[in-house]
């Protein structure tokens with residue numbers, strides 16, 4: 190049987206939920222222990238396609254520091270995190286960079302971009 | 313001697329919000345001073361997302377959150393001095409300041425806002441036995457090395473302490489290719505946010521060892537291993553439970569302490585539990601015209617509350633200059649009762665209140681299905697049900713100011729009551 194214990198991370202209450210595969214309900218899973226609907230939606234997503242935003246850095250030249258913080262502008266499937274890291278770690282940019290600038294477009298064909306999370310001036 | 317209306321010490325989220333709000337409330341001659349080369353404080357090294365959920369209703373990273381306020385500060389033409397260290401403050405609101413451009417400066421302020429943040433407890437403060445090899449550092453230091461300087465701190469890592477910075481660093485190191493062997497926590501619960509335990513440890517199958525501590529560090533030049541042992545309910549290691557973990561790095565995430573050398577130099581009274589200044593409803597310290605906000609007052613887990621508290625300090629510093637803050641002998645004390653470790657503010661002078669007074673507090677233990685009960689003297693004035701409370705998550709309560717107008721109150725206390733009691 191497909192059962193999992195999960196802690197909801199949508200809000201700080203952190204409800205402890207049990208998720209059971211159940212083909213008779215429309216979502217495909219029966220969720221208990223959640224206090225609100227957002228918990229149920231999160232639980233189903235965790236079972237079907239868990240995703241996370243990746244915050245990390247890339248190398249930068251000609252700036253005050255040698256790392257530029259970046260993030261994926263949407264959550265990527267959890268299984269792709271390390272593959273994304275491999276690509277991100279090969280990139281090197283040059284200052285100046287503006288917050289929001291696209292550093293890597295459409296990473297791994299996910300339709301998701303890696304963007305700068307800080308403005309760094311040229312020195 | 314230079315003259316300013318308001319000098320803000322520290323350009324982190326607290327100092328930025330305070331300066332902006334002071335200007336919005338009519339103060340003009342303001343300067344923000346920071347010893348770093350850029351504004352933003354500790355947020356610049358916190359590159360992960362999860363900031364601003366309350367204020368902006370979106371999940372920003374630390375640098376993104378900081379940049380919004382830095383941009384606003386610049387648009388408002390508020391002056392700031394970087395690479396500048398405040399060395400001393402006296403009770404007459406004179407500051408001694410040094411930098412490489414101006415040299416040594418004396419500044420006279422009409423009001424001062426303290427926003428120096430906090431620093432990390434180091435190994436010295438928690439005394440682990442064993443040798444002192446390279447490879448032992450605080451989690452915050454590692455965060456700065458990796459995220460700002462691009463220097464990887466180790467390949468096999470053990471983390472002592474499950475505060476948020478430790479949890480965040482466990483994930484960060486894993487993403488960068490290191491192996492995090494375990495996170496050991498002395499207490500039977502983590503002091504970090506639940507969402508961080510899930511996203512940073514469970515996602516990567518990193519074991520969280522509750523009621524465990526590091527009892528020995530081995531290695532001559534570099535850390536070679538650490539010994540972790542289970543502890544009993546008195547937090548004493550239990551013989552026979554030792555496990556040795558091979559590793560080259562030990563990160564310490566064992567708490568933060570407000571940075572208050574300057575506050576002491578000004579003769580400001582500090583509170584025992586928080587380690588920060590005693591403040592009143594206006595975020596004013598025990599020295600008139602010196603205000604304080606952010607982590608220098610008490611350690612916050614969410615930057616959103618830092619911003620909120622700091623706006624209050626900024627606004628009230630502006631009101632102080634306009635002589636709108638009334639000194640008053642009639643004070644209401646806030647008293648942390650059963651289950652509560654502290655409450656900020658410590659003192660309320662009802663003449664200065666706006667519509668509500670916000671109380672920030674922390675509970676001492678993990679409580680499920682309990683309530684926070686607020687009493688004015690002995691009378692219960694408010695009860696708030698809580699499904700879950702933990703020391704790692706700050707609680708906030710609003711009390712209407714009308715309460716203080718209706719009758720004479722000498723103290724407000726808050727207690728935790730478990731369901732069924």
Ligand SMILES: Cc1cc2nc3c(=O)[nH]c(=O)nc-3n(C[C@H](O)[C@H](O)[C@H](O)COP(=O)(O)OP(=O)(O)OC[C@H]3O[C@@H](n4cnc5c(N)ncnc54)[C@H](O)[C@@H]3O)c2cc1C
Pocket residue numbers: 321322323324325326327345346347348352353354355358396397398399427428429430431432451452453455476477480568571574605606607608612613614615618
């Ligand atoms: C290492 C570390 C990591 C953290 N990570 C997280 C996290 O991941 N998530 C989270 O929500 N919170 C985190 N926090 C908590 C975070 O600090 C607060 O949320 C928030 O940044 C506090 O803002 P602040 O303005 O009070 O302090 P800070 O951001 O610390 O700013 C204080 C500023 O004052 C300056 N300063 C201090 N003394 C002087 C002086 N004498 N002269 C001139 N300038 C001075 C400092 O340079 C600094 O820029 C972390 C804290 C630390 C210490």
Ligand code: SF4
Pocket residue numbers: 197198199200201202203204223224225226227228229
């Ligand atoms: S289920 Fe709802 S109440 Fe519970 S943690 Fe998730 S979002 Fe919060």
